[in-house]
Amino acid sequence: MEKTVLVTRPLPAATRTADRLRAQGYVPLIVPLTEIAPLNPVMPEGTFDAVVATSANALLHASDELLAPLLQLPCFTVGDTTADAARARGFETVTTGDGDGESLADTIVEELRAAGSLLYLTGRVRSPGFERAVTLAGFHCSPLAIYDTISVSYTTDFLMKTLGSRRIDYCLLYSQMGSEVLSGLIGAANLEHVFDKTVFLCLSKRIAESISGLREADIRVAGRPNEDALFDLLARVQDDQ
Numbered sequence: 001m002e003k004t005v006l007v008t009r010p011l012p013a014a015t016r017t018a019d020r021l022r023a024q025g026y027v028p029l030i031v032p033l034t035e036i037a038p039l040n041p042v043m044p045e046g047t048f049d050a051v052v053a054t055s056a057n058a059l060l061h062a063s064d065e066l067l068a069p070l071l072q073l074p075c076f077t078v079g080d081t082t083a084d085a086a087r088a089r090g091f092e093t094v095t096t097g098d099g100d101g102e103s104l105a106d107t108i109v110e111e112l113r114a115a116g117s118l119l120y121l122t123g124r125v126r127s128p129g130f131e132r133a134v135t136l137a138g139f140h141c142s143p144l145a146i147y148d149t150i151s152v153s154y155t156t157d158f159l160m161k162t163l164g165s166r167r168i169d170y171c172l173l174y175s176q177m178g179s180e181v182l183s184g185l186i187g188a189a190n191l192e193h194v195f196d197k198t199v200f201l202c203l204s205k206r207i208a209e210s211i212s213g214l215r216e217a218d219i220r221v222a223g224r225p226n227e228d229a230l231f232d233l234l235a236r237v238q239d240d241q
């Protein structure tokens with residue numbers, strides 16, 4: 001029997017995830033819980049030794065005008081997807097960290113001199129781990145919010161029609177906000193019964209800890225905070241069932 005996977009990440013990334021799931025024999029159900037809204041950032045003053053991005057969205061939504069004077073600088077990214085986005089925007093020297101923001105900070109410390117200046121292209125909503133780590137290592141970090149992440153609301157009628165008659169075998173959760181939004185929607189629409197057999201697959205422990213309102217929920221965390229690791233976890237969980 002084909003397994004149904006709820007995809008909660010924003011569009012258009014959710015569509016790519018759904019295509020990947022179909023290719024592996026799953027039935028994807030797309031219900032984005034957050035959306036990306038580009039901002040109009042103003043470049044901070046000063047010069048920088050490197051550019052940093054921990055999310056591909058920061059590179060995808062940055063304007064050509066903003067990026068043009070930065071493309072000759074080394075660019076440090078988390079994950080291959082973000083690295084690919086950096087190269088696509090024209091960065092020539094791209095270094096990828098090992099896993100998360102804190103690991104990327106370690107990579108930067110190894111590659112650059114202490115007390116360097118970093119331009120951090122990021123979202124308005126973000127984890128503080130990277131900035132804290134590089135600041136403690138002696139770097140000056142200037143965050144520049146390129147986009148905002150906004151929660152998506154759905155009517156109870158829509159949720160009942162979309163989810164109420166389905167069995168959700170797996171749910172992929174990509175952000176703490178998405179986890180919190182899903183928990184709120186489940187409670188508001190009385191959908192606990194829809195998720196009583198669902199395995200929740202999360203990119204990080206923080207995301208997993210944000211799931212609430214479900215008794216004895218089966219919650220798993222990927223070994224690394226990227227989608228490849230999430231799909232590896234999905235395969236392992238299915239094999240074990």
